[in-house]
Amino acid sequence: MDYYISQLINGICQGSIYALMAIGYSVVVGVVGLVTFTHGEVIMTGAFAAYFAFQFFGNNLLLGMVASFAASSFIGIFVYKVCYEQFFDAPRHISLLLTIGVSMLLKNLTQILIGPNNLPLLGVVENKFFGVGVVGITLVQIIVIATVISFSLLLFLLFNKTRWGVMLRAVSQDKRAAALMGINVRATTLAGNCIGSGLGGIAGMLLAIYYQTLIATMGGSAGMKAFSASVLGGLTDVPSAALGGFSLGIIENLGITFASASYRDIFAFIFLVLVLLIKPEGFARKRGGVRP
Amino acid sequence: MKKTIAHYVSDLSKGIKALGIGLLAAVLIALPIIYPKSYVMGVICRMYMYMILAGSLNVINGYSGQFNIGHAGFFCIGAYSEAILATKLGLSFWIALPIGGIMAALIGLLVAMPTLRLRGTYLAIVTLGFSEIIRLVALNWEGLTGGPIGIKGIPSPLFFGFKVSRSIHYYYIFLSLAALFFFITYRVIHSRVGRAWLSIREDELAARSLGVETRFYKATSFMYGAFWAGIAGAAFAPYFRFISSDMFSLDEGFNILSMVIIGGQGTLLGPVVGSIIVNFLTEFLRPISQYRLVVYALLIIGMMWLRPQGLVGASNSILAGGVVKIGRHRHTPTGAAAASGAASGAAPKGGR
Numbered sequence: 001m002d003y004y005i006s007q008l009i010n011g012i013c014q015g016s017i018y019a020l021m022a023i024g025y026s027v028v029v030g031v032v033g034l035v036t037f038t039h040g041e042v043i044m045t046g047a048f049a050a051y052f053a054f055q056f057f058g059n060n061l062l063l064g065m066v067a068s069f070a071a072s073s074f075i076g077i078f079v080y081k082v083c084y085e086q087f088f089d090a091p092r093h094i095s096l097l098l099t100i101g102v103s104m105l106l107k108n109l110t111q112i113l114i115g116p117n118n119l120p121l122l123g124v125v126e127n128k129f130f131g132v133g134v135v136g137i138t139l140v141q142i143i144v145i146a147t148v149i150s151f152s153l154l155l156f157l158l159f160n161k162t163r164w165g166v167m168l169r170a171v172s173q174d175k176r177a178a179a180l181m182g183i184n185v186r187a188t189t190l191a192g193n194c195i196g197s198g199l200g201g202i203a204g205m206l207l208a209i210y211y212q213t214l215i216a217t218m219g220g221s222a223g224m225k226a227f228s229a230s231v232l233g234g235l236t237d238v239p240s241a242a243l244g245g246f247s248l249g250i251i252e253n254l255g256i257t258f259a260s261a262s263y264r265d266i267f268a269f270i271f272l273v274l275v276l277l278i279k280p281e282g283f284a285r286k287r288g289g290v291r292p
Numbered sequence: 293m294k295k296t297i298a299h300y301v302s303d304l305s306k307g308i309k310a311l312g313i314g315l316l317a318a319v320l321i322a323l324p325i326i327y328p329k330s331y332v333m334g335v336i337c338r339m340y341m342y343m344i345l346a347g348s349l350n351v352i353n354g355y356s357g358q359f360n361i362g363h364a365g366f367f368c369i370g371a372y373s374e375a376i377l378a379t380k381l382g383l384s385f386w387i388a389l390p391i392g393g394i395m396a397a398l399i400g401l402l403v404a405m406p407t408l409r410l411r412g413t414y415l416a417i418v419t420l421g422f423s424e425i426i427r428l429v430a431l432n433w434e435g436l437t438g439g440p441i442g443i444k445g446i447p448s449p450l451f452f453g454f455k456v457s458r459s460i461h462y463y464y465i466f467l468s469l470a471a472l473f474f475f476i477t478y479r480v481i482h483s484r485v486g487r488a489w490l491s492i493r494e495d496e497l498a499a500r501s502l503g504v505e506t507r508f509y510k511a512t513s514f515m516y517g518a519f520w521a522g523i524a525g526a527a528f529a530p531y532f533r534f535i536s537s538d539m540f541s542l543d544e545g546f547n548i549l550s551m552v553i554i555g556g557q558g559t560l561l562g563p564v565v566g567s568i569i570v571n572f573l574t575e576f577l578r579p580i581s582q583y584r585l586v587v588y589a590l591l592i593i594g595m596m597w598l599r600p601q602g603l604v605g606a607s608n609s610i611l612a613g614g615v616v617k618i619g620r621h622r623h624t625p626t627g628a629a630a631a632s633g634a635a636s637g638a639a640p641k642g643g644r
Binding site for chain 2: 035037082086090091092093094096097098100101102104105108109111112220221224227228231260262263265266268269272273276277280
């Protein structure tokens with residue numbers, strides 16, 4: 001029983017990372033209106049940016065976050081310029097294939113520049129353990145969950161309480177109407193893309209801290225999980241995407257108690273297929289706008 | 293009926309076409325006798341194999357307008373099926389070859405099923421995930437697939453008692469498989485089924501309103517593509533004599549995808565051109581092989597920016613952002629496509 005409870009806690013912790021990835025993904029897809037396959041590589045970039053920040057400036061978590069947010073936002077701008085800007089009116093498969101091309105490019109460039117092996121990332125967070133009865137939780141897990149919750153709150157405030165958030169929501173619902181209301185659609189889309197990518201980058205940093213290792217090919221499964229989690233919200237709804245991330249993490253960690261841990265990524269796939277079979281349009285209420 | 297000059301001209305052009313195909317076939321058949329260098333033969337064998345792979349992906353992506361980006365998964369299933377059947381059960385290559393294809397097609401059906409009602413994006417991510425899952429299963433199911441060691445010593449096929457073992461012999465196997473693939477695909481594309489696939493690509497809603505059972509035809513297109521990827525895999529396993537899970541990574545799927553895109557989606561010739569170019573590039577870039585996929589990625593991006601229809605695609609193709617115009621495609625086999633254009637008028641395509 002203890003084992004299951006600790007797996008559940010692991011699941012919630014990992015689920016919160018997946019939730020942050022999925023939130024970023026939903027923001028990107030919602031605001032841009034086109035599906036992206038680069039999110040995994042954006043996450044990977046964030047992880048590597050944090051790694052180098054920790055290497056050069058010491059283990060300062062805040063600095064790592066700034067570095068990963070900045071690096072991933074920069075990649076977000078690059079992706080926007082290459083894959084979306086010219087292709088809003090073109091057939092969708094063009095931007096889709098472009099994002100696949102960019103993800104290939106980023107992954108392989110990272111592999112060449114940094115090397116194809118796992119890099120260890122040890123001792124960023126003190127290895128402390130808090131136990132209350134049968135429930136035990138490590139400091140890393142507390143930090144991860146706290147970070148995710150605070151960023152989700154920040155995003156919520158940004159979206160609901162600021163003028164910027166209203167602009168972002170307007171653009172994600174209807175670009176044409178937003179333009180008629182005097183919103184600079186291109187700039188807002190770019191900003192939304194940067195925010196979503198930056199959140200993905202922070203999720204990447206958390207992944208690296210949590211697993212204490214990072215590798216150039218980590219983007220593949222990370223992007224897959226971000227997508228699977230956000231399918232729950234029809235790819236664009238942020239709260240459902242977060243819920244999807246949490247459930248994905250819990251399913252994964254309870255799943256590997258029954259099967260080998262090397263099959264971890266299979267659960268994300270099964271989750272995705274099940275959601276697509278049961279409710280392919282997601283559980284979120286339709287709020288107009290494009291369905292990617 | 294009296295024959296007009298136009299008839300004679302068309303007969304003549306048909307004759308020239310037949311002559312051309314005959315000459316090409318003769319050259320291809322005679323090639324190993326003229327130039328029997330084993331390195332060159334190996335490269336050409338791989339080219340034929342990728343022609344089948346890219347061609348079958350093209351049926352899914354180019355002709356029926358779906359998104360499969362994990363084609364390596366079906367390639368993997370074909371290869372492992374053949375290898376397991378040949379090493380564990382001692383089955384002949386000629387029986388294991390179609391079984392590999394059928395396995396891939398059946399699993400392809402399972403993969404495509406959840407997304408048949410949805411837009412292509414979902415299929416894209418499902419195939420991407422599936423390709424990775426298949427690799428994971430091959431890596432971890434040690435009892436069946438040999439785990440990280442892979443399967444070694446896959447026996448060479450016997451052709452009426454003659455052992456097929458050198459590249460020159462495999463040349464003929466791959467040549468005949470590729471020829472068979474292109475012949476059957478040509479026939480299918482120009483049949484009712486092929487027209488249904490094209491109509492789904494041009495405008496799914498219009499196709500459905502004209503009575504095309506879109507889910508059925510999407511599934512058949514996916515299964516057809518997966519089948520030939522399985523066949524290519526099953527032929528690849530004994531040729532390479534050794535397979536392991538890392539040969540079928542996502543990069544392999546992207547590799548096949550780049551061939552289709554560079555050559556031109558939705559054309560029979562596109563994957564041929566694409567696989568020739570990409571395989572030449574592979575050989576050319578061998579000294580700096582780690583940059584290979586970077587080059588392919590840049591090629592995909594460049595193609596999408598400059599020529600989204602591919603090298604041999606037509607510029608008025610829907611894949612290049614063109615709109616089907618009424619009455620312009622009368623002589624093409626895409627009757628259904630023209631009809632769908634008529635049904636939807638000049639409505640913008642591609643989900644704007």
